[in-house]
Amino acid sequence: MNFIDKLSAAWASNNSLLCVGLDPDLSRFPPQLRGQPDGIFQFCKAIVDATADLACAFKPQIAYFAALGAEAQLEAVCRYIRETYPHIPLVLDAKRGDIGATAHQYAREAYDRYGADAVTVNPYMGSDSVDPYMDWADRGVIVLCRTSNAGGSDLQFLQVDGEPLYQRVARLVADKWNRNGQSALVVGATFPQELAQVRALVGDMPLLVPGIGAQGGDIEATVKAGRTAAGTGMMINSSRAILYATQQEGEDFAAAARRVAMETRDEINRYR
Numbered sequence: 001m002n003f004i005d006k007l008s009a010a011w012a013s014n015n016s017l018l019c020v021g022l023d024p025d026l027s028r029f030p031p032q033l034r035g036q037p038d039g040i041f042q043f044c045k046a047i048v049d050a051t052a053d054l055a056c057a058f059k060p061q062i063a064y065f066a067a068l069g070a071e072a073q074l075e076a077v078c079r080y081i082r083e084t085y086p087h088i089p090l091v092l093d094a095k096r097g098d099i100g101a102t103a104h105q106y107a108r109e110a111y112d113r114y115g116a117d118a119v120t121v122n123p124y125m126g127s128d129s130v131d132p133y134m135d136w137a138d139r140g141v142i143v144l145c146r147t148s149n150a151g152g153s154d155l156q157f158l159q160v161d162g163e164p165l166y167q168r169v170a171r172l173v174a175d176k177w178n179r180n181g182q183s184a185l186v187v188g189a190t191f192p193q194e195l196a197q198v199r200a201l202v203g204d205m206p207l208l209v210p211g212i213g214a215q216g217g218d219i220e221a222t223v224k225a226g227r228t229a230a231g232t233g234m235m236i237n238s239s240r241a242i243l244y245a246t247q248q249e250g251e252d253f254a255a256a257a258r259r260v261a262m263e264t265r266d267e268i269n270r271y272r
């Protein structure tokens with residue numbers, strides 16, 4: 001099954017547009033996992049097990065693993081998700097961007113080494129830096145478009161022939177780069193007006209939408225701006241708000257993550 005079909009099936013089977021982000025930060029780990037040789041894997045596994053029936057995707061952010069030299073644990077997390085929850089898409093958030101030959105190696109890393117169903121990529125270097133990912137026709141290529149951070153406006157709002165750059169990226173991906181119908185776009189929940197603009201430009205193309213939870217994006221505005229006619233079309237990501245949901249000492253971190261994931265999934269569903 002290709003990425004788009006797998007995502008569509010997960011939206012339906014879990015009745016969810018929630019993407020659970022896996023951003024393991026040792027300084028926020030529960031005490032029992034600190035100092036454990038496989039603590040990162042154990043933490044992510046517990047979160048995955050606690051939220052797998054509530055999520056339409058899991059999104060490990062590679063920087064949180066690589067910064068700790070924990071790529072082997074990222075491999076183990078990805079393998080665990082693929083083997084235990086093969087119906088839930090695995091999105092590797094890597095935001096790579098480089099010349100074609102190097103992009104091919106990054107694609108191998110994402111799709112072959114980690115077995116990701118989809119990977120995030122940076123469009124700044126243009127079509128030949130994104131095209132190598134498209135050779136894996138059954139995998140997703142999720143292109144940064146209107147990112148959730150305030151500084152994204154520095155470049156993404158620049159006018160290019162009468163339209164902002166982020167809209168040019170959306171149209172390029174939808175009309176030209178999407179050679180196997182496998183593309184998606186990153187659009188931040190912190191900018192619902194721009195999210196609506198992108199939705200109007202790209203039809204039913206899936207959107208990865210970070211920015212709710214810790215970044216404060218409004219769920220109602222996000223869903224109303226980005227949903228398709230079928231009430232789907234988005235992977236709305238929350239990472240820290242779910243991962244570090246524990247409110248009082250002694251509370252089980254996985255149970256707390258489940259509680260917040262369920263509340264978030266349900267709030268999203270209220271506006272679909």
Ligand SMILES: O=c1ccn([C@@H]2O[C@H](COP(=O)(O)O)[C@@H](O)[C@H]2O)c(=O)[nH]1
Nearest residue numbers: 061147148149210213214215238239240
């Ligand atoms: O525009 C973007 C693109 C990616 N991200 C990533 O999403 C998560 C957000 O984490 P929260 O804890 O829910 O804020 C993180 O991995 C970012 O690298 C983004 O935030 N914005």
